[in-house]
Amino acid sequence: MDSDNITREKELARGRSDEQEPRRLRTAQGSTANRASETRTEPAVTVENLDMYYGSFKALQDVNMLIGRNRVTALIGPSGCGKSTFIRSINRMHEIVPKARVEGKVLLDGEDVYASDVDPVRVRRKVGMVFQKPNPFPTMSIYDNVVAGIKLGGNHKKSELDEVVERTLRQAALWDEVKDKLKQGGTSLSGGQQQRLCIARTLAIEPEVILMDEPASALDPVSTQKIEDAMEDLKKKYTVVIVTHNMQQAARISDYTGFFFIENMGDPGRLWEFDETSKMFSNPNRKETEDYVTGRFG
Amino acid sequence: MSSLSGTSAFYRRRKLVDRLMTVLAYACTAAAIIPLTWIVIYVIYRGLGAWDLAFFTELPQLFGDGGGVRSGIVGTLVIVGLATLMGVPVGIMAGIYLAEYGDNRLGGVIRFMADTLTGVPSIVVGLFAFGVVVVNFGYSAFAGAVALAVLMVPIITRTTEEIIRLVPDSIREASLGLGVSRWKTIMRVVVPTALSGIVTGVLLAVARVAGETAPLILTIFGTNFPISSNVFSGPSTTLSLQIFQLGGAPSPQVVEVAWGAALLLVLMVLGISLMARLVFRGQSVSGGR
Ligand SMILES: Nc1ncnc2c1ncn2[C@@H]1O[C@H](COP(=O)(O)OP(=O)(O)O)[C@@H](O)[C@H]1O
Ligand SMILES: [Mg+2]
Secondary structure (H helix, E strand, C coil): CCHHHHHHHHHHHCCCCCCCCCCHHHCCCCCCCCCCCCCCCCCCEEEEEEEEEECCEEEEEEEEEEECCCCEEEEECCCCCCHHHHHHHHCCHHHHCCCEEEEEEEEECCEECCCCCCCHHHHHHHEEEECCCCCCCCCCEHHHHHHHHHHHCCCCCHHHHHHHHHHHHHHCCCHHHHCCCCCCEHHHCCHHHHHHHHHHHHHHCCCCEEEEECCCCCCCHHHHHHHHHHHHHHHHHCEEEEECCCHHHHHHHCCEEEEEECCCCCCCEEEEEEEEHHHHHHCCCCHHHHHHHCCCCC | CCCCCCCCHHHHHHHHHHHHHHHHHHHHHHHHHHHHHHHHHHHHHHHHHHCCHHHHHCCECCCCCCECCHHHHHHHHHHHHHHHHHHHHHHHHHHHHHHHHCCCHHHHHHHHHHHHHHHCCHHHHHHHHHHHHHHHHCCCHHHHHHHHHHHHHHHHHHHHHHHHHHCCHHHHHHHHHCCCCHHHHHHHHHHHHHHHHHHHHHHHHHHHHHCCCHHHHCCCECCCCCCCCCCCCCCECCHHHHHHHHCCCCCHHHHHHHHHHHHHHHHHHHHHHHHHHHHHHHCCCCCCC
16 A cells, blocks of 8 residues: 555544544434534445455455545446445445345444445435436336335325435435426336436435435436436535446546456456545556546546 | 339239238138127117117016126126226235235245136136035135136236236336335335226126136026125126026027027127226326326
């Protein structure tokens, strides 16, 4: 690890001991109480020595990353380097795939999400996810799509739902377009609107971290712009990790950038370089990073 | 030399074969449709004459004017209804299991058994219900319903499985990613998305057993006297059994009642099948509202 990384790590790690939180993954309350206080600077997510396997195939090796709180972290790299695999390991979504397994640690607010008594359902309530292809629930209205996570997640007050719907749709920059047709089917919207609906749906469960796996890759430029605008707002309150193939997008919206890379065919993917976005795009330490961000390959 | 316009013998022969095959295809289609149309028209022709007030209100008589099939109508509704009540939950749950958890050896075994059961002659299923229910508790509508339910379960199981597998994984991911448990994801997101297909499968299974006769002979007896008001005890009857019993009678008037019952049964099955089509068209797995 080079000196730049160490400096940044220190910066991120500062205040990690500020307040020792109770073991919140295991308790019912407090999911929103401490979120997004601007003063806390310890990383929201700490990844340590993460290896990831699909059966006997090793997809990721030795990934270490500190994901800054209320920052946007962009993940870039050629296809097949394990970016999707990596972000799914953060909220344990990889467990849907039979035989996928993880070695190493993922700490969410200092708490290991892979500890034996941690319920993956609770992890996913704190770490929301937006997928590459918009996937609204086809049987539900726009309104019901937004509150699906709240309704299916257990206790909720009916009176609060209206407020949640308006607030999250505003945050996702979709409110003005759908406020008159909330009872219409979610799949009646355009692709870009559907994706913003999916963002609103994720915001509604009040996660601390939002993972986005190429959320705009299937969308037109106008919709992409709207999603980027929305993200500008989101990062004030949320920790965002976004996988993107669009270098300009990464440069525009992110504070930190991680470059995933596979040197030789058949090797597992590695986090090749990780730094502040400005550094990664102007003066990266490694040649492969520079080649990639300048578009010389990948 | 123009290579496009030359009408070679080869080309003419290909054209002839083409036409011949088209004609053959039409002929075969007609051959397939004619019996069905013929049956429907003939059943209407023979059966409609039997439809009068007495047909719907009286008991069957093997002599005289044949009476009516009231008991058969009631019996069919009760027995098919009971069978649906028993078979649908089991079939749907088994289908959900196979689709969502069934990619293992147990799933393979269940799938194989369901497929085998689909092919077992219904008289064998009737014999089974006879041995298990009738021998211990006597003839009853319930015993018949057990036999029909056993026939329905594998059909519902497999259609439910197929249709649930059609629900895209992205929908499951969306729900799981919101921190919704696996079970709730299945019951509140996946199943509703597949609901129209599941209902279609159920309706087709109902249509399939509504006309079953053989297993009922062994289980509900098929009485021409008033059917038992207790579904768990005492003989009952159905339209299909009445067709069987009246259709072979020497008196043409009695046979006419059998045709009337046949018409009613065909219309019932047709109606259920149409309903199944409508339900399925109303909502599709991937794009529906
Ligand atoms: N469900 C899976 N089963 C087996 N291998 C997988 C699966 N998903 C991804 N992989 C493999 O893991 C590697 C990383 O994939 P992925 O994380 O999707 O890369 P990226 O998102 O960077 O394009 C690839 O070699 C891919 O083939
Ligand atoms: Mg990917």
